[in-house]
């Protein structure tokens with residue numbers, strides 16, 4: 295029996311932005327493993343969130359691993375400001391430009407973790423040339439930009455393919471999934487090879503964050 299227990303990363307996109315710090319403190323208190331922070335620019339995706347100033351102010355609310363997901367283009371000018379603001383990991387989209395290799399090196403030069411993200415339309419092999427540089431591969435299971443969308447089951451084959459690539463690489467790389475993750479879809483993505491569940495609505499949309507986190511974590515296969 296596979297006894298993998300997934301890491302749970304609440305996505306603050308679905309939290310109450312009027313009290314974001316308290317919302318982060320609440321999921322920290324209730325057993326979250328990572329805090330997932332979506333940075334959107336209104337250009338790479340049709341929505342906007344926050345910049346490094348906000349991230350910096352949130353840092354004092356939790357010591358958990360701050361997992362920053364860039365949905366911005368360009369990537370490079372914003373790496374250092376987010377590192378200085380307190381990011382523990384920055385993951386950016388392979389679709390955001392031609393120089394993913396350089397951007398990954400740049401992130402790692404600050405001593406933090408680096409990740410690469412794939413939109414639903416991007417095939418697994420798009421990241422084959424940078425797998426040796428990544429600590430995290432994030433497979434979007436919805437089109438990026440908004441919370442509350444329906445999970446795309448077409449992405450399960452990609453999770454399996456990425457899992458195989460990671461196994462072959464012999465490296466320890468997190469496989470994260472994001473979009474429509476709930477107690478129904480979590481077992482499917484875990485079975486396919488994911489080990490980090492990013493969830494907005496199925497945590498912040500619930501009355502009891504602790505129960506929601508436990509329910510997701512309990513979906514191990």
Ligand SMILES: O=C(CO)[C@@H](O)[C@H](O)COP(=O)(O)O
Nearest residue numbers: 307438439441442474494495
């Ligand atoms: O990056 C994104 C959306 O682009 C996500 O992190 C969402 O926040 C996920 O929300 P749910 O699908 O879990 O509601």
